[in-house]
């Protein structure tokens with residue numbers, strides 16, 4: 207394949223898809239509000255030769271169909287599009303121009319790789335068709351499920367699908383994956399506490415929801431340490447607390463925002479049932495009301511055993527990147543919904559940066575972009591050539 211002209215060394219001009227990643231990096235947007243991102247992608251796709259390309263939009267997402275020369279099947283590549291509410295603190299010259307928003311989960315990288323693979327197959331037709339899915343709202347509330355059900359996808363539904371996620375902890379030149387479960391089941395968690403506000407000097411006339419929220423956060427952590435089997439894995443993270451209005455007013459309301467992660471659906475049910483018992487105790491003990499909202503729920507990312515093993519063998523034989531057979535992670539991804547319907551897999555792409563996903567200073571190594579474009583293009587070409 208010929209797309210890559212790699213160079214991200216200081217002073218050198220970036221390759222086309224690194225340059226695209228830098229432009230996308232500057233316009234991170236919330237889920238289902240990826241308007242500029244969608245327009246940017248549409249403009250780029252429109253700049254390609256159109257004879258075998260067809261485009262459909264769905265809300266802020268995009269489906270692109272690239273027709274093969276004598277198709278017998280259809281491959282799929284999915285990239286997510288949304289940014290995160292984080293104030294960027296990287297050393298980049300091409301930092302986010304949207305205050306308070308950042309591509310801190312690599313979706314700018316995932317999209318630029320998607321455009322690179324798309325460009326390759328527009329320039330180098332293969333026998334089979336390919337559907338590219340640029341999906342909004344992966345960080346929540348989830349674009350995968352409604353996109354799978356969208357009428358615009360039905361006649362372009364892939365027979366096999368692939369997606370990747372950047373991995374800060376792995377070196378550039380490595381990918382990591384495994385057959386079976388790769389990412390956890392997730393559920394968002396929003397808990398609203400309502401008590402009785404009052405003057406800071408008269409706590410006996412009020413029910414303080416700041417104290418109640420603090421108690422509840424501590425109690426929630428006992429679910430993992432005392433209810434979940436230690437040989438199983440689960441996470442409860444409360445990532446945000448809001449409460450009160452002023453330092454000398456007892457808070458009438460508080461809100462906890464978090465996420466639950468489990469490796470099995472049964473453990474998710476157990477964790478939720480324990481949350482409900484503990485919050486019932488909080489209501490009784492602190493004379494307040496508690497409302498729980500589980501927000502968006504994602505099913506586990508479960509890599510198709512046979513397809514993933516075949517891909518891993520191909521990577522090892524191909525030799526352009528090093529394969530790591532990893533363990534599962536407690537991250538979530540609504541790509542799991544695609545894998546429930548379509549055989550395929552997700553893999554981690556090594557981008558070697560000391561700051562993790564969702565960190566304000568994350569700076570993925572951009573050399574991984576052209577390397578991934580080449581590898582995915584080569585894999586799909588090989589697979590198309592070998593399949594009937």
Ligand SMILES: CC(=O)N[C@@H](CCC[C@H](N)C(=O)O)C(=O)O
Pocket residue numbers: 311344345346371392393394464465466502504536537538539540563
């Ligand atoms: C790869 C990654 O970081 N994905 C997100 C998915 C978020 C799911 C949902 N909004 C939640 O918070 O539960 C993650 O946080 O793992």
